Amino acid sequence: MPIFDLNVTLGRTASPAGASFETPEQLLAEMQRLRIDEALVCHAIALEADVEYGNALLIEQLRGHPNLYPCWVMAPPAFGDLPDAGAWVERARAAGVRAVRLAPKHSHYSLAAWCTGPLLGPLERARLPVLLDFGEHHWSQSPIPWNDVLDICRRFPELDVVVLGVSVGDTRNSHAALREAANLHLESHAFALPGLYGLMAREGWLERILFGTGMPRCAGENRVFLLLHSGLKQAGRPPRAGATPTGCFTSTPCRQRTTFAGNP
Protein backbone atom coordinates (compact mmCIF):
# COMPACT_ATOMS: atom_id res chain seq x y z
CA MET A 1 0.00 0.00 0.00
CA PRO A 2 1.80 3.16 -1.11
CA ILE A 3 1.48 6.01 1.36
CA PHE A 4 1.00 9.64 0.42
CA ASP A 5 1.83 12.23 3.08
CA LEU A 6 -0.26 15.36 2.65
CA ASN A 7 1.49 17.46 5.29
CA VAL A 8 5.25 17.92 5.05
CA THR A 9 7.36 21.06 5.28
CA LEU A 10 10.76 21.53 3.68
CA GLY A 11 13.40 24.06 4.71
CA ARG A 12 14.90 25.41 7.90
CA THR A 13 12.55 26.91 10.44
CA ALA A 14 13.42 29.65 12.90
CA SER A 15 12.60 27.35 15.79
CA PRO A 16 12.88 24.67 16.94
CA ALA A 17 16.40 23.95 15.79
CA GLY A 18 17.29 20.53 14.60
CA ALA A 19 13.90 19.48 13.44
CA SER A 20 14.00 20.76 9.88
CA PHE A 21 14.47 18.97 6.60
CA GLU A 22 17.05 21.31 5.15
CA THR A 23 17.21 19.49 1.83
CA PRO A 24 14.88 17.26 -0.18
CA GLU A 25 17.38 14.46 0.35
CA GLN A 26 16.93 14.66 4.13
CA LEU A 27 13.17 14.56 3.71
CA LEU A 28 13.38 11.64 1.29
CA ALA A 29 15.62 9.69 3.69
CA GLU A 30 13.04 10.03 6.46
CA MET A 31 10.24 9.12 4.08
CA GLN A 32 12.18 6.04 3.04
CA ARG A 33 12.79 5.06 6.67
CA LEU A 34 9.07 5.33 7.37
CA ARG A 35 8.14 3.87 3.96
CA ILE A 36 6.21 6.92 2.88
CA ASP A 37 6.16 6.92 -0.89
CA GLU A 38 5.05 10.40 -1.89
CA ALA A 39 4.43 13.73 -0.22
CA LEU A 40 2.81 17.08 -0.74
CA VAL A 41 5.40 19.61 0.42
CA CYS A 42 5.34 23.29 1.32
CA HIS A 43 8.32 25.45 2.24
CA ALA A 44 9.03 26.70 5.75
CA ILE A 45 10.06 30.13 4.51
CA ALA A 46 6.74 30.50 2.71
CA LEU A 47 4.89 29.53 5.88
CA GLU A 48 6.92 31.55 8.32
CA ALA A 49 8.35 34.54 6.47
CA ASP A 50 8.24 35.39 2.77
CA VAL A 51 5.44 33.71 0.84
CA GLU A 52 6.66 34.42 -2.67
CA TYR A 53 10.33 33.74 -1.99
CA GLY A 54 9.52 30.54 -0.11
CA ASN A 55 7.27 29.33 -2.90
CA ALA A 56 10.01 29.99 -5.45
CA LEU A 57 12.54 28.13 -3.29
CA LEU A 58 10.18 25.20 -3.11
CA ILE A 59 9.87 24.86 -6.87
CA GLU A 60 13.63 25.11 -7.22
CA GLN A 61 14.36 22.53 -4.52
CA LEU A 62 11.76 19.99 -5.62
CA ARG A 63 13.03 19.91 -9.20
CA GLY A 64 14.11 16.39 -10.07
CA HIS A 65 12.13 14.77 -7.23
CA PRO A 66 9.03 13.37 -8.88
CA ASN A 67 7.53 11.93 -5.69
CA LEU A 68 7.52 15.32 -3.93
CA TYR A 69 4.65 17.54 -5.01
CA PRO A 70 4.72 21.31 -4.47
CA CYS A 71 2.17 23.05 -2.31
CA TRP A 72 2.34 26.83 -2.33
CA VAL A 73 1.45 29.04 0.58
CA MET A 74 -0.89 31.89 -0.30
CA ALA A 75 -2.59 34.71 1.59
CA PRO A 76 -5.20 37.31 0.63
CA PRO A 77 -3.37 40.19 -1.09
CA ALA A 78 -3.59 43.64 0.52
CA PHE A 79 -2.59 46.93 -1.17
CA GLY A 80 -0.86 44.93 -3.85
CA ASP A 81 1.67 43.28 -1.54
CA LEU A 82 1.08 39.94 -3.20
CA PRO A 83 0.19 39.14 -6.81
CA ASP A 84 -3.32 39.53 -8.09
CA ALA A 85 -5.16 36.39 -7.01
CA GLY A 86 -6.17 35.29 -10.51
CA ALA A 87 -2.69 35.73 -11.94
CA TRP A 88 -1.09 34.10 -8.89
CA VAL A 89 -3.22 31.01 -9.22
CA GLU A 90 -2.34 30.80 -12.90
CA ARG A 91 1.35 30.98 -11.99
CA ALA A 92 0.84 28.21 -9.48
CA ARG A 93 -0.76 26.01 -12.07
CA ALA A 94 2.01 26.71 -14.53
CA ALA A 95 4.61 25.81 -11.86
CA GLY A 96 3.00 22.42 -11.25
CA VAL A 97 1.61 23.29 -7.83
CA ARG A 98 -0.87 20.64 -6.65
CA ALA A 99 -2.49 22.41 -3.70
CA VAL A 100 -2.39 25.71 -1.79
CA ARG A 101 -1.97 26.16 1.95
CA LEU A 102 -3.44 29.04 3.92
CA ALA A 103 -2.19 29.84 7.42
CA PRO A 104 -4.63 32.47 8.67
CA LYS A 105 -3.65 32.13 12.32
CA HIS A 106 0.07 32.54 11.72
CA SER A 107 -0.37 35.36 9.22
CA HIS A 108 -3.05 37.20 11.16
CA TYR A 109 -5.93 37.32 8.72
CA SER A 110 -9.49 36.10 8.91
CA LEU A 111 -10.47 32.92 7.18
CA ALA A 112 -13.93 34.38 6.64
CA ALA A 113 -15.06 34.72 3.05
CA TRP A 114 -15.07 38.53 3.23
CA CYS A 115 -11.28 38.28 3.56
CA THR A 116 -10.29 35.11 1.71
CA GLY A 117 -13.05 35.04 -0.92
CA PRO A 118 -11.14 36.94 -3.63
CA LEU A 119 -8.40 34.30 -3.40
CA LEU A 120 -10.64 31.27 -3.01
CA GLY A 121 -12.68 32.03 -6.14
CA PRO A 122 -9.72 31.63 -8.52
CA LEU A 123 -8.53 28.58 -6.61
CA GLU A 124 -11.95 26.98 -7.02
CA ARG A 125 -11.96 27.71 -10.76
CA ALA A 126 -8.45 26.26 -11.07
CA ARG A 127 -9.48 23.13 -9.08
CA LEU A 128 -6.61 23.64 -6.67
CA PRO A 129 -7.42 22.19 -3.25
CA VAL A 130 -6.92 24.39 -0.21
CA LEU A 131 -5.22 23.23 2.99
CA LEU A 132 -6.16 25.24 6.08
CA ASP A 133 -3.38 25.44 8.66
CA PHE A 134 -4.25 26.71 12.14
CA GLY A 135 -0.93 25.75 13.73
CA GLU A 136 -0.20 23.13 16.35
CA HIS A 137 -2.36 23.14 19.46
CA HIS A 138 -3.03 20.89 22.41
CA TRP A 139 -5.05 17.88 21.39
CA SER A 140 -7.86 18.61 23.85
CA GLN A 141 -8.50 22.08 22.42
CA SER A 142 -10.64 23.28 19.55
CA PRO A 143 -9.17 26.41 17.95
CA ILE A 144 -10.52 25.84 14.45
CA PRO A 145 -13.10 28.48 13.32
CA TRP A 146 -15.63 25.98 12.06
CA ASN A 147 -18.24 28.59 11.14
CA ASP A 148 -15.79 30.21 8.74
CA VAL A 149 -14.64 26.84 7.40
CA LEU A 150 -18.21 25.80 6.66
CA ASP A 151 -19.04 29.17 5.16
CA ILE A 152 -16.26 28.95 2.60
CA CYS A 153 -17.17 25.33 1.86
CA ARG A 154 -20.69 26.46 1.03
CA ARG A 155 -19.69 29.57 -0.94
CA PHE A 156 -17.15 27.62 -2.99
CA PRO A 157 -18.75 24.20 -3.44
CA GLU A 158 -16.28 23.04 -6.10
CA LEU A 159 -13.30 23.88 -3.89
CA ASP A 160 -11.80 20.96 -2.00
CA VAL A 161 -11.09 22.17 1.53
CA VAL A 162 -8.73 20.23 3.81
CA VAL A 163 -8.47 21.18 7.50
CA LEU A 164 -5.05 20.35 8.95
CA GLY A 165 -4.52 19.44 12.58
CA VAL A 166 -7.99 18.34 13.65
CA SER A 167 -7.64 16.53 16.96
CA VAL A 168 -9.77 14.53 19.36
CA GLY A 169 -10.83 17.77 21.02
CA ASP A 170 -12.59 18.61 17.77
CA THR A 171 -14.33 15.30 17.20
CA ARG A 172 -17.84 16.65 17.64
CA ASN A 173 -17.27 19.77 15.54
CA SER A 174 -15.50 17.93 12.75
CA HIS A 175 -18.16 15.23 12.60
CA ALA A 176 -20.92 17.80 12.29
CA ALA A 177 -18.96 19.80 9.73
CA LEU A 178 -18.33 16.75 7.54
CA ARG A 179 -22.06 16.13 7.58
CA GLU A 180 -22.71 19.71 6.46
CA ALA A 181 -20.21 20.11 3.61
CA ALA A 182 -19.37 17.45 1.04
CA ASN A 183 -16.24 19.31 -0.09
CA LEU A 184 -14.69 19.30 3.39
CA HIS A 185 -11.82 16.93 4.25
CA LEU A 186 -9.75 16.34 7.39
CA GLU A 187 -6.00 15.76 7.54
CA SER A 188 -4.98 13.11 10.04
CA HIS A 189 -1.68 13.95 11.74
CA ALA A 190 -3.21 15.16 15.01
CA PHE A 191 -6.31 12.99 14.89
CA ALA A 192 -5.60 9.76 16.79
CA LEU A 193 -9.15 9.04 17.85
CA PRO A 194 -9.40 5.29 18.57
CA GLY A 195 -10.81 3.47 15.59
CA LEU A 196 -10.91 6.67 13.53
CA TYR A 197 -10.68 5.01 10.15
CA GLY A 198 -13.34 2.46 11.04
CA LEU A 199 -15.63 5.22 12.28
CA MET A 200 -15.08 7.20 9.09
CA ALA A 201 -15.81 4.08 7.03
CA ARG A 202 -19.03 3.55 8.95
CA GLU A 203 -20.16 7.04 7.93
CA GLY A 204 -19.07 6.54 4.31
CA TRP A 205 -16.37 9.18 4.73
CA LEU A 206 -13.13 7.28 4.18
CA GLU A 207 -12.21 9.38 1.17
CA ARG A 208 -12.50 12.47 3.38
CA ILE A 209 -9.75 11.61 5.85
CA LEU A 210 -6.37 12.37 4.28
CA PHE A 211 -3.13 11.00 5.68
CA GLY A 212 -0.54 13.48 6.93
CA THR A 213 2.41 13.38 9.33
CA GLY A 214 3.07 17.03 10.09
CA MET A 215 6.79 16.37 9.66
CA PRO A 216 9.29 17.66 10.51
CA ARG A 217 7.78 19.13 13.69
CA CYS A 218 5.78 16.01 14.38
CA ALA A 219 6.98 12.43 14.35
CA GLY A 220 5.99 10.33 11.38
CA GLU A 221 6.26 7.03 13.24
CA ASN A 222 2.99 7.35 15.16
CA ARG A 223 1.02 8.35 12.14
CA VAL A 224 2.31 5.66 9.82
CA PHE A 225 1.88 2.93 12.42
CA LEU A 226 -1.66 4.08 13.15
CA LEU A 227 -2.49 3.95 9.45
CA LEU A 228 -0.99 0.49 9.03
CA HIS A 229 -2.84 -0.83 12.08
CA SER A 230 -6.16 0.82 11.30
CA GLY A 231 -7.73 -2.56 10.73
CA LEU A 232 -9.01 -1.67 7.29
CA LYS A 233 -8.62 -4.33 4.64
CA GLN A 234 -6.90 -3.60 1.40
CA ALA A 235 -8.08 -6.66 -0.46
CA GLY A 236 -9.53 -5.92 -3.85
CA ARG A 237 -8.24 -2.39 -3.93
CA PRO A 238 -6.33 -1.23 -6.99
CA PRO A 239 -2.57 -1.38 -6.45
CA ARG A 240 -2.10 2.36 -6.85
CA ALA A 241 -4.99 3.28 -4.56
CA GLY A 242 -2.79 4.35 -1.72
CA ALA A 243 -0.59 6.56 -3.82
CA THR A 244 -2.85 9.52 -3.33
CA PRO A 245 -4.23 11.13 -0.23
CA THR A 246 -7.82 10.26 -0.70
CA GLY A 247 -7.02 7.04 -2.46
CA CYS A 248 -5.52 5.42 0.60
CA PHE A 249 -8.62 3.48 1.43
CA THR A 250 -11.02 3.74 -1.42
CA SER A 251 -11.23 2.40 -4.91
CA THR A 252 -13.62 5.13 -5.93
CA PRO A 253 -11.99 7.81 -8.06
CA CYS A 254 -12.36 11.29 -6.65
CA ARG A 255 -11.25 14.76 -7.47
CA GLN A 256 -8.30 14.83 -5.11
CA ARG A 257 -6.78 11.76 -6.60
CA THR A 258 -6.22 13.42 -9.92
CA THR A 259 -5.55 16.83 -8.45
CA PHE A 260 -2.93 15.95 -5.88
CA ALA A 261 -0.95 13.19 -7.46
CA GLY A 262 -1.74 13.38 -11.11
CA ASN A 263 -3.06 9.85 -11.39
CA PRO A 264 -5.14 9.06 -14.44
Place this chain on the structure above:
Amino acid sequence: MPATDHLRREPVNWPKGAVLDIHAHYGSWEATSSPVNRPEDIVESMHRCGVHKLIGSSFTAIHGETRLGNEQTAHIVRKYPDFLFGYCVINPNFPGETAEELERCFDGAENFVGLKLHCGLHGKPVHDAGYAEALAYADEHALPVLVHAHGDDNWTDTTQRYPNAPFIVAHACAWNGWEPAPPVISLAGEIDNLYLDVAGSAAWRMALARLVARTGVRKVLYGSDYPMFDLAFEIGRVAMADLSDLEKLAIGGGNAARLFTRLT
Protein backbone atom coordinates in the same frame (compact mmCIF):
# COMPACT_ATOMS: atom_id res chain seq x y z
CA MET B 1 -3.34 -5.19 3.38
CA PRO B 2 -1.49 -8.20 1.95
CA ALA B 3 0.22 -10.14 4.70
CA THR B 4 3.64 -9.84 3.14
CA ASP B 5 3.29 -6.08 2.94
CA HIS B 6 2.26 -5.97 6.57
CA LEU B 7 5.30 -7.96 7.62
CA ARG B 8 7.57 -5.82 5.51
CA ARG B 9 6.44 -2.79 7.45
CA GLU B 10 6.31 -4.39 10.90
CA PRO B 11 9.22 -2.75 12.68
CA VAL B 12 9.48 -4.94 15.75
CA ASN B 13 8.66 -8.59 16.22
CA TRP B 14 7.34 -8.17 19.75
CA PRO B 15 7.49 -11.38 21.81
CA LYS B 16 4.17 -12.52 23.23
CA GLY B 17 3.29 -10.51 26.31
CA ALA B 18 5.97 -7.92 25.72
CA VAL B 19 3.88 -4.80 25.14
CA LEU B 20 2.40 -3.27 28.29
CA ASP B 21 0.40 -0.05 28.17
CA ILE B 22 0.73 1.55 31.58
CA HIS B 23 -1.43 4.64 30.98
CA ALA B 24 -5.01 4.31 29.78
CA HIS B 25 -8.46 5.32 30.99
CA TYR B 26 -11.81 3.62 31.36
CA GLY B 27 -15.10 5.34 30.60
CA SER B 28 -15.67 8.70 28.91
CA TRP B 29 -14.27 12.20 29.17
CA GLU B 30 -16.62 14.65 27.57
CA ALA B 31 -14.01 17.33 26.97
CA THR B 32 -13.29 15.14 24.00
CA SER B 33 -15.35 12.52 22.25
CA SER B 34 -14.08 8.98 22.00
CA PRO B 35 -16.91 6.70 20.97
CA VAL B 36 -14.71 3.58 20.90
CA ASN B 37 -14.21 3.08 24.64
CA ARG B 38 -16.13 0.01 25.85
CA PRO B 39 -14.10 -2.79 27.44
CA GLU B 40 -14.60 -4.96 24.37
CA ASP B 41 -13.43 -2.07 22.18
CA ILE B 42 -10.29 -1.75 24.25
CA VAL B 43 -9.45 -5.42 23.99
CA GLU B 44 -10.17 -5.42 20.26
CA SER B 45 -7.84 -2.44 19.87
CA MET B 46 -5.16 -4.23 21.88
CA HIS B 47 -5.33 -7.23 19.57
CA ARG B 48 -5.26 -4.99 16.50
CA CYS B 49 -2.24 -3.02 17.67
CA GLY B 50 -0.25 -5.76 19.40
CA VAL B 51 -0.68 -4.48 22.96
CA HIS B 52 -0.78 -7.38 25.38
CA LYS B 53 -1.75 -5.83 28.72
CA LEU B 54 -3.21 -2.45 29.61
CA ILE B 55 -3.52 -0.60 32.91
CA GLY B 56 -6.19 2.06 33.20
CA SER B 57 -7.90 4.39 35.61
CA SER B 58 -11.49 5.54 35.57
CA PHE B 59 -12.34 9.03 34.35
CA THR B 60 -15.10 9.08 36.92
CA ALA B 61 -12.59 8.34 39.68
CA ILE B 62 -10.10 11.02 38.71
CA HIS B 63 -12.86 13.59 38.30
CA GLY B 64 -14.45 13.35 41.71
CA GLU B 65 -16.46 10.22 42.30
CA THR B 66 -13.49 8.24 43.52
CA ARG B 67 -15.35 5.29 44.97
CA LEU B 68 -17.76 4.89 42.05
CA GLY B 69 -14.91 5.23 39.60
CA ASN B 70 -12.72 2.65 41.30
CA GLU B 71 -15.72 0.32 41.34
CA GLN B 72 -16.15 0.95 37.64
CA THR B 73 -12.52 -0.03 37.08
CA ALA B 74 -12.99 -3.19 39.14
CA HIS B 75 -16.00 -4.13 37.05
CA ILE B 76 -14.19 -3.57 33.75
CA VAL B 77 -10.97 -5.41 34.57
CA ARG B 78 -12.98 -8.34 35.92
CA LYS B 79 -14.44 -8.85 32.44
CA TYR B 80 -11.04 -9.29 30.80
CA PRO B 81 -8.67 -10.38 33.57
CA ASP B 82 -5.94 -11.54 31.19
CA PHE B 83 -5.71 -8.18 29.42
CA LEU B 84 -7.07 -5.31 31.52
CA PHE B 85 -5.70 -4.06 34.82
CA GLY B 86 -6.55 -1.16 37.06
CA TYR B 87 -5.17 1.75 39.02
CA CYS B 88 -6.64 2.69 42.35
CA VAL B 89 -7.32 6.43 42.21
CA ILE B 90 -6.76 8.43 45.38
CA ASN B 91 -8.18 11.94 45.85
CA PRO B 92 -6.09 13.97 48.33
CA ASN B 93 -8.99 16.31 48.98
CA PHE B 94 -10.79 13.51 50.81
CA PRO B 95 -8.03 11.85 52.83
CA GLY B 96 -10.56 10.19 55.11
CA GLU B 97 -11.58 7.92 52.20
CA THR B 98 -8.08 6.68 51.40
CA ALA B 99 -8.04 3.59 53.59
CA GLU B 100 -11.39 2.47 52.26
CA GLU B 101 -10.28 2.88 48.64
CA LEU B 102 -7.03 1.00 49.22
CA GLU B 103 -8.93 -1.84 50.82
CA ARG B 104 -11.57 -1.85 48.09
CA CYS B 105 -9.00 -2.06 45.30
CA PHE B 106 -6.24 -4.22 46.72
CA ASP B 107 -8.12 -6.51 49.10
CA GLY B 108 -11.65 -6.57 47.74
CA ALA B 109 -10.97 -6.61 44.00
CA GLU B 110 -8.62 -8.24 41.51
CA ASN B 111 -6.25 -6.89 38.88
CA PHE B 112 -5.45 -3.59 40.60
CA VAL B 113 -1.71 -3.14 40.18
CA GLY B 114 -0.86 0.44 41.19
CA LEU B 115 -2.02 3.89 42.29
CA LYS B 116 -3.07 6.75 40.06
CA LEU B 117 -2.70 10.29 41.36
CA HIS B 118 -4.03 13.13 39.22
CA CYS B 119 -2.32 16.01 40.98
CA GLY B 120 -3.29 18.39 38.19
CA LEU B 121 -7.04 17.81 38.41
CA HIS B 122 -7.07 17.49 42.19
CA GLY B 123 -5.00 20.63 42.65
CA LYS B 124 -2.50 19.17 45.09
CA PRO B 125 1.20 18.39 44.49
CA VAL B 126 2.49 14.89 45.05
CA HIS B 127 4.05 15.77 48.40
CA ASP B 128 0.69 17.00 49.78
CA ALA B 129 -0.30 15.44 53.09
CA GLY B 130 -3.51 14.20 51.51
CA TYR B 131 -1.52 11.57 49.66
CA ALA B 132 0.60 10.42 52.60
CA GLU B 133 -1.45 7.39 53.63
CA ALA B 134 -1.71 6.09 50.08
CA LEU B 135 1.98 6.59 49.38
CA ALA B 136 2.94 4.83 52.58
CA TYR B 137 0.81 1.91 51.41
CA ALA B 138 2.50 1.98 47.99
CA ASP B 139 5.89 2.01 49.66
CA GLU B 140 5.00 -0.91 51.88
CA HIS B 141 3.73 -3.00 48.95
CA ALA B 142 6.15 -1.75 46.25
CA LEU B 143 3.21 -0.49 44.20
CA PRO B 144 3.93 1.75 41.21
CA VAL B 145 2.36 5.21 41.38
CA LEU B 146 1.36 6.86 38.11
CA VAL B 147 1.23 10.64 38.58
CA HIS B 148 -0.20 13.35 36.41
CA ALA B 149 1.97 16.10 37.81
CA HIS B 150 0.78 19.27 39.47
CA GLY B 151 3.76 21.39 38.56
CA ASP B 152 4.92 22.26 42.07
CA ASP B 153 5.70 18.69 43.03
CA ASN B 154 8.69 17.98 45.24
CA TRP B 155 10.00 14.84 43.59
CA THR B 156 13.26 14.63 45.47
CA ASP B 157 11.67 14.51 48.91
CA THR B 158 8.75 12.33 47.87
CA THR B 159 10.83 9.66 46.15
CA GLN B 160 13.22 9.58 49.11
CA ARG B 161 10.39 9.27 51.60
CA TYR B 162 8.85 6.31 49.73
CA PRO B 163 11.88 4.54 48.21
CA ASN B 164 10.11 1.25 47.49
CA ALA B 165 7.39 2.89 45.40
CA PRO B 166 8.28 3.53 41.75
CA PHE B 167 6.85 6.91 40.71
CA ILE B 168 5.97 7.30 37.03
CA VAL B 169 5.41 10.86 35.83
CA ALA B 170 2.97 10.95 32.92
CA HIS B 171 3.20 12.71 29.57
CA ALA B 172 6.98 13.25 29.46
CA CYS B 173 7.00 13.43 25.67
CA ALA B 174 4.98 16.59 25.84
CA TRP B 175 8.56 17.90 25.91
CA ASN B 176 9.56 18.41 22.30
CA GLY B 177 13.18 17.44 22.81
CA TRP B 178 14.96 20.70 22.06
CA GLU B 179 13.48 23.36 24.31
CA PRO B 180 14.75 23.30 27.90
CA ALA B 181 13.51 20.11 29.53
CA PRO B 182 11.15 20.29 32.49
CA PRO B 183 13.09 19.64 35.71
CA VAL B 184 11.36 16.31 36.30
CA ILE B 185 13.00 14.90 33.16
CA SER B 186 16.44 15.65 34.48
CA LEU B 187 15.46 14.29 37.88
CA ALA B 188 14.30 11.02 36.33
CA GLY B 189 17.84 10.45 35.15
CA GLU B 190 19.13 10.95 38.68
CA ILE B 191 16.54 9.47 41.05
CA ASP B 192 16.37 5.71 41.11
CA ASN B 193 12.62 5.33 41.70
CA LEU B 194 11.46 8.11 39.36
CA TYR B 195 10.24 7.14 35.87
CA LEU B 196 8.49 8.76 32.92
CA ASP B 197 5.77 7.70 30.51
CA VAL B 198 5.19 8.96 26.98
CA ALA B 199 1.38 8.86 26.97
CA GLY B 200 -0.81 11.39 25.30
CA SER B 201 1.84 13.60 23.87
CA ALA B 202 1.84 15.65 20.71
CA ALA B 203 4.51 13.25 19.44
CA TRP B 204 7.16 15.68 18.36
CA ARG B 205 9.73 14.33 15.96
CA MET B 206 12.84 12.87 17.66
CA ALA B 207 11.49 13.71 21.13
CA LEU B 208 11.44 10.09 22.26
CA ALA B 209 15.04 9.46 21.25
CA ARG B 210 16.11 12.65 22.98
CA LEU B 211 14.20 11.67 26.10
CA VAL B 212 15.94 8.30 26.15
CA ALA B 213 19.30 9.95 25.64
CA ARG B 214 18.59 12.28 28.56
CA THR B 215 17.31 9.78 31.13
CA GLY B 216 18.46 6.35 30.00
CA VAL B 217 16.16 3.83 28.39
CA ARG B 218 15.22 2.05 31.62
CA LYS B 219 13.39 5.17 32.80
CA VAL B 220 10.92 5.47 29.91
CA LEU B 221 7.64 3.54 29.71
CA TYR B 222 5.03 3.22 26.99
CA GLY B 223 1.54 4.52 27.72
CA SER B 224 -1.25 5.39 25.31
CA ASP B 225 -3.66 7.73 27.12
CA TYR B 226 -6.44 5.70 25.50
CA PRO B 227 -9.24 6.56 24.64
CA MET B 228 -8.05 10.00 23.61
CA PHE B 229 -5.49 8.26 21.44
CA ASP B 230 -5.67 5.06 19.45
CA LEU B 231 -3.34 2.45 20.95
CA ALA B 232 -1.40 2.35 17.69
CA PHE B 233 -0.39 6.00 17.99
CA GLU B 234 2.11 5.87 20.86
CA ILE B 235 3.22 2.27 20.40
CA GLY B 236 3.92 3.17 16.79
CA ARG B 237 6.37 5.80 17.85
CA VAL B 238 8.18 3.26 19.99
CA ALA B 239 8.05 0.51 17.39
CA MET B 240 9.30 2.66 14.51
CA ALA B 241 11.70 4.84 16.51
CA ASP B 242 15.32 5.13 15.53
CA LEU B 243 16.27 3.00 18.55
CA SER B 244 17.64 -0.52 18.94
CA ASP B 245 15.25 -3.45 19.32
CA LEU B 246 16.39 -3.89 22.91
CA GLU B 247 15.56 -0.26 23.67
CA LYS B 248 12.15 -0.62 22.02
CA LEU B 249 11.40 -3.74 24.04
CA ALA B 250 12.37 -1.97 27.26
CA ILE B 251 10.13 1.03 26.58
CA GLY B 252 7.31 -1.06 25.11
CA GLY B 253 6.99 -3.26 28.16
CA GLY B 254 10.22 -4.51 29.66
CA ASN B 255 10.52 -1.63 32.07
CA ALA B 256 6.86 -1.93 33.06
CA ALA B 257 7.19 -5.66 33.69
CA ARG B 258 10.03 -4.92 36.08
CA LEU B 259 7.99 -2.34 38.04
CA PHE B 260 4.48 -3.79 37.99
CA THR B 261 5.10 -7.00 39.89
CA ARG B 262 1.36 -7.67 40.27
CA LEU B 263 0.85 -8.00 36.52
CA THR B 264 0.27 -11.70 35.95
